[in-house]
């Protein structure tokens with residue numbers, strides 16, 4: 001179902017309207033245009049609420065930005081996209097003012113552009129391969145902003161294209177988990193004509209998109225809209241079901257399910273196993289973000305409690321760490337800091353998130369590592385012992401390892417510590433299926449093309465296969481697995 | 493949504509609720525729990541499945557009114573719906589014929605003890621149960637425990653029923669007079685701390701079922717973590733039962749009090765509404 005956009009590029013570019021459009025502005029004029037700036041809510045204003053930080057570009061801005069794209073003969077950007085979106089194709093639709101067509105062009109390969117336009121790390125994917133970056137040494141075409149623009153335009157237009165499913169084959173397929181991997185798989189499976197049911201363990205759908213990534217970066221309403229579209233296409237959603245527990249795979253087979261896609265995500269948060277880590281006020285980023293995002297803990301009328309730390313330390317340098325520290329700032333932290341053992345260069349979080357955090361007054365204690373936590377008489381954390389680090393010379397693989405500087409320990413005060421150093425795969429499904437092959441890290445082993453596991457009819461993708469990865473990779477897996485399932489069931 | 497089929501007060505503060513949950517009823521084993529959430533603003537709390545009826549498609553939960561959610565649950569009536577119920581969660585109790593087993597339950601801990609007593613008895617063990625409560629009115633499930641035990645000892649703090657004294661006193665008596673092969677203890681963390689000290693003194697292997705604070709109950713958040721044998725364990729996926737001698741009960745006690753201020757404030761606000 002996914003279109004291969006690398007082989008048919010010439011054909012697409014040779015269309016009459018594309019050639020006309022290209023001629024209408026000279027390449028020189030195109031390259032002279034300055035990259036659009038994303039309108040953002042003022043940092044002092046935005047830290048007072050959950051308002052989305054990036055407000056989105058206007059139609060006028062989008063058309064101008066689209067003009068920057070040179071419609072290259074051999075577009076590298078597509079190769080940088082994990083799902084191979086026809087990037088020049090959709091951007092040229094925007095330049096031509098055909099915004100709904102632009103959205104449709106993206107959706108051929110990416111089912112949730114409004115999500116990916118917001119959370120994909122474009123700076124290391126498509127935009128890193130843009131000719132502006134590689135040859136012209138200028139800022140790349142703002143592919144992510146344009147993707148988001150087209151998707152939001154469609155969502156607000158009242159003309160959301162929901163593919164009509166004409167042929168239903170009444171073959172039941174189960175999708176386990178409603179994160180991006182599961183949702184993408186469900187979307188394709190229902191288009192192939194299957195009778196698709198998504199089973200979710202939690203009381204809400206969306207996986208990390210709901211419980212992890214905060215409103216100020218990805219409003220819940222966007223995810224709900226995508227889920228509603230899937231419902232309109234005929235996907236059934238069932239919450240509060242733990243596959244392997246409430247319903248075993250044998251139960252599901254008996255209920256007539258002929259194939260399974262497991263997109264159960266990376267569950268268990270890692271801890272560092274240092275002294276004091278179990279004191280109250282030391283929690284995983286998963287716990288903190290789940291309390292705030294899924295359980296509404298910061299809202300007055302909600303029952304779930306959360307600590308409103310005044311001096312908050314977040315351990316780690318990934319997106320999860322940035323999301324946690326920025327959430328703490330919004331919940332009233334006077335001092336909100338990142339403690340990371342490497343430097344800005346190695347930080348895995350998106351560049352935009354780091355910049356936004358800096359604008360919001362987040363402090364960065366880079367090249368620091370926690371050694372121990374201390375607590376008050378009630379067992380609530382109040383201080384952290386830190387150690388300074390330095391980076392070693394690059395090793396054979398070019399990596400610079402953080403090494404402790406002896407004698408550099410010192411103490412800082414903190415009343416809330418959030419540990420964001422990664423997750424391990426959730427063991428619930430492998431536990432309930434002793435035959436399933438899992439790696440020594442606990443990830444489900446699949447063949448990388450069809451995403452099929454060693455258990456007949458069982459496919460998997462997303463974080464449960466890759467460990468912690470990205471939304472777009474999870475979606476790509478879900479779609480490949482849907483194709484794999486279709487081939488598998490067609491053979492039967 | 494799970495409809496409430498029956499509701500009954502077992503003591504002034506403890507209510508027994510039978511709810512519709514056919515899938516969970518089919519799968520539950522002794523030791524399993526569910527996560528329950530009431531209303532869209534509700535929190536997720538773990539509750540042990542005390543009984544299940546496969547034919548009726550129901551499970552029974554026993555709740556002590558302590559915080560906002562247990563009060564909300566207790567205020568629901570037959571015919572009302574519990575918004576979210578998910579499970580069965582946790583590992584089932586390892587049931588085996590070992591000989592004579594001592595089961596010590598305190599307060600509302602007698603509820604999770606019941607299915608274990610039942611299963612141990614069915615497996616052919618001689619079961620001696622010690623039930624402890626502050627006074628006669630607070631003692632729950634005596635008859636149910638009796639029907640699956642070979643011997644039952646009742647202990648009350650004030651002597652209003654059974655023998656006066658703490659559960660540990662009853663245990664010492666038993667240990668002194670007969671050979672016990674295995675011990676199970678469930679109750680408030682402070683009680684389990686002391687009961688496991690007694691069984692340790694008599695060298696009887698002991699299992700405790702822990703009642704940690706939880707959010708998701710599926711291993712995703714780590715709120716339920718405890719130290720067992722010096723290692724971090726998640727009660728929801730690694731437990732809820734652990735070798736009592738390895739559990740750091742002081743840490744568990746400290747963590748259980750973690751949100752006390754926040755909870756009390758919210759509770760007062762809810763009451764004043």
Ligand SMILES: Cc1cc2nc3c(=O)[nH]c(=O)nc-3n(C[C@H](O)[C@H](O)[C@H](O)COP(=O)(O)OP(=O)(O)OC[C@H]3O[C@@H](n4cnc5c(N)ncnc54)[C@H](O)[C@@H]3O)c2cc1C
Pocket residue numbers: 119120121176177178179180181182199200201202206207208209212213241242243244263264265266289319320321323350426428429461462463464468469470471472474
């Ligand atoms: C805070 C945070 C910020 C992030 N930021 C970004 C970002 O900016 N950009 C980016 O690309 N990536 C980001 N990521 C990573 C990205 O969110 C994940 O890679 C992606 O969500 C993985 O998708 P998934 O579908 O595999 O799993 P998940 O999104 O984890 O969804 C899995 C779902 O399965 C459910 N489930 C688990 N077990 C069962 C079961 N037995 N039965 C039924 N249901 C089950 C879970 O409850 C969950 O809802 C971030 C992650 C976090 C935590």
Ligand code: FES
Pocket residue numbers: 705706707708709710711712713714715716717726727728729
């Ligand atoms: S309750 Fe969240 S991990 Fe156990």
